[in-house]
Amino acid sequence: MNKKEYLKQGYKLKQEIKSLEQTLEELESNLDNVKAIQYSKDKLEGGPLQDDTNIIEKIDKIIEVENLIKDRLLELKTFQANLILEILKLKNSNEKNLLQARYVMNLTWEEISKKLNYSVMHIHRIHKKALENFETL
Template sequence: MTKQELKEYYWIRRNITKSEQRLIELETAATKITAQLKNKHDAIMGQGNTSDKVGNTVADMELVRDEMTEQIKRSYAVLAKLEKAIEELPAREGYLIRSRYIELLSWEQIAVDMNYSWKQIHRIHAEALHQLQ
């Protein structure tokens, strides 16, 4: 586990949140289109390829939804790997790593919170990174 991987934790979480929001939007739109298709079935069937366009749009939305779902699953797997590595650290080191990379606290905030000097916090941080490798 590298420092860069720990830094990615926050952004992976943010990307998951955005993707989940987008997924909800897609599902809402697909539901709306499907409902319109059902309500106007007779009119759409009379216009030839209009139903194909609507059906193709819904099918495309489902493909995007499936791809996004897979991306979210992969992201959650990365987060689980990072969480497991942090949990395996001693309590103090895990607390510091979680404070810095997950809660995004400043070094000063962590030092005050943990009741250590700024220099001690950096020493503990270096030890934690070493233990993660």
Template sequence: MKELDVKQENERKKEYLDGYRKCVRQLDRLNEELSEIRINKMFPSLIQDGMPHAHTTTDLSGYAARIDKIERKIVKARYQKINKLKNIRDRIERMSDENEKDVLFYRYIKGMKWEEIAVKMMYTYRNVTKIHGRALKNFQI
């Protein structure tokens, strides 16, 4: 039963650490959506969904409202991303082992793959995953 508790705790820690990358992806999606709306307004004939579209470009109120709504979401998402980064970084910095800090930082803040972390730290893939296991054990939420 103890091993199951450790696994659940580690999954909870991974979920917490993944929070920053999720915020980054959400912000990227919102920025892409904003770009698409702007492009579709500037070049309405480029909308390639197969449906007929009116070619009226006189009413900008709906467009402005959509832009404003997404821009507000972007501001909120940026704020959440900054807060999440600060919280995770602070918790990582409280750890005593530098290798564990590095692995958690590269994996969860930089979003690097295990192989990239191994090359950067000049360790084997296996050693990096061992360090990650220890880091999760020592990480405090």
């Protein structure tokens, strides 16, 4: 794995988390169709009890996806913490700021350009130099 691929791991984890969150939303919306038994003072309404295996399976899947999201979030936070420590080892403050903006905050080149007050072309030059100076743990 080269330096750029290593640095992009956080972005990939964020994308995976976003996808899992969308899956979770979809699974939760499927539970909206569940019919409840209605009680009244005089009688029980709703007919014969239905098999709840399908509902239990859906709830189990939701819990599984929620746990996956928690695991990925922990993995992302750990990666970002280690990455920040590695970035802080750089001597040049522009290189530090650029790598943090790009690989921790996931800003676009244009956003970084505005933040650091340099042209996008110059940001790419700083990035190239930062990659040369960057050392992983």
